[in-house]
Amino acid sequence: MTAYQNRDEALAWLVGAVPYIRFLGIRFDRQGxxxxxxxxxxxxxxxxxxxxxxxxxxxxxxxxxxxxxELSWTTLWEDLSAGRLGPDAVTPGHLPPLPKTIDFTVDYLRSGQARDCFAKARINRSGRRYASVHVDAWQDARDKPFASAVVHFLMPEAP
Amino acid sequence: MPDANPDTLAVARQFMAALPHARELGLTIIRLGNGHATITMPYDPRLVGDPATGVLHGGAISALMDTASGAAVLSHPAAPVSTATLDLRIDYFRPATPGQAITARADCHHVTRSVAFIRVIATDQDETRPVAMGTGAFTLDRPRPAATGKAPA
Structure with a gap:
């Protein structure tokens, strides 16, 4: 199994496992x-x-x-590539514990139109216990976000 | 002060039923009036965030809390004609118990000429231990005075 297959599988597994993500119809596109x-x-x-x-x-x-x-995929991928998690971790039924949201602050910059939305998250800090992630969402233009948020997470116990 | 009368509550419920996403989440207004809104969201397996435990996704609870907050603003005696969220901060205290409905109680506790401030709390059946709490600022569009200078109807 190549690394790239692993990355896509890790992503597909994370996204497919969560009913609420399917409910909203959110997809993830990977670029490297x-x-x-x-x-x-x-x-x-x-x-x-x-x-x-x-x-x-x-x-x-x-x-x-x-x-x-973003945070789960990044940490899951790091754990997989460092051998802290075996390939079995990325199969349905084997659920590595996910980060838990501590708090969430959203800033509404303009009203969201009846169109597709995109979002990109940036991990500002990912420590052993806590992580801080910033995320921007846009519709027509990447440089005109309509909302942004900061989310703090409690990291799962190390495997 | 009393809550909105039953007719107002019926109108508000009709209004809620006309909001596509609120309808999709199954939201029901329990109380509304004088800057307070209580809204419930039934447990729904489609809204689960953790399939291993059946715990609802935080996003669904955020959506409920945002809706209750906006409704609280609209029910304020300042009689805003519309409102929109400027910002909302939510602290998550514990996972919601699977299988239980979530209730959000929002209070619009202060308004200025163009801003409304809210507090909101979300609970499951154990109302002594909140699931999440939030604070936020909303835009406030007041009714425009009539051109004659008379008070609006």
Missing amino acids: DEITAHLPFQPMLIGNPVIPALHGGVTAAFLEVAAII
Whole structure:
């Protein structure tokens, strides 16, 4: 099994295992060692049908999912490549413990339109016990985010 | 002060049912009026974040808390015509117990001319131990005074 297969499998496993990610329809595209979260538009994501605008809670949830998957994927990948986790860790039914959200702060910069959303997370600090992740979400232009968030996580116990 | 009368609550529930994502989450308004909103979200396996335990995803709870907060702002006596979240901070205290509905109680405790401040708390059936708490700032669009200078109807 090549490293790249492992990376994609680790990502597919993480994303496929979580019902709420499927509920919102969030996908992840991998570019080398980076991932971009993608929320395809669907009518049930609308909060206010008059404008129409995305539900603010959907925006918050999308940012939170993007942050946790970035952090989980990065740490899972590091654990896999360092041999701390065997390949069996990336199979359904073998669930390495995931980071837990401690707190979440979302900043709404402009209203989310009835279109696809994208998000990219950046791990500002990932320690043994705590991690801080920043995430930006945009629609039409990467340099015009419509929301951003900072999420603090409690890391799982070392395997 | 009393809550909104039953007719107002019925109107608010109809309004909620017209919001696609609120409908998808199964949100129900329990109390509404004078800057307070209580909204529940039933347990739903589609909203699970951890398949090993069945615990709801934090994102679903955030969506509920954001909705309750916005409703609290709209029900404030300042009678805003619309509102939108500026920022929201949520602290997660513990996983929600699988199988139980989540209730969010939001209070719009202060308003300025254009900003509303809220506090919100989310509980499952054990109301003595909150699942999450949040604070936020929302935009506040007040009704425009009539051009004649009379108070708005």
